[in-house]
Amino acid sequence: MSIDKSLKPKGKLSRxxxxxxxxERIAILKAENRWDQDTSVFGLPKVKVEKLKRKGKAPKKVEPAEAGKAGKAEKAGKAKK
Structure with a gap:
């Protein structure tokens, strides 16, 4: 019995x-100049897998011109009270 298409997880192999x-290992070894045509495909050297870093929320950057305006606005707000 097969699973309905609507019940299969989307992007199952996207991780x-x-x-x-x-x-893929041979392609990486060729790019690093570690592969010769005479080398056997059995017993290939290990290749480091580069992990993708998750993108975190970047802190909001304030430009210097805006920072001066924001500081003056805060001071004016405090002075009115």
């Missing part, structure tokens, strides 16, 4: 993998 396939 990062922690192991490369042989073809």
């Amino acid at each position: 990062p993998r922690n192991v490369y396939r042989k073809v």
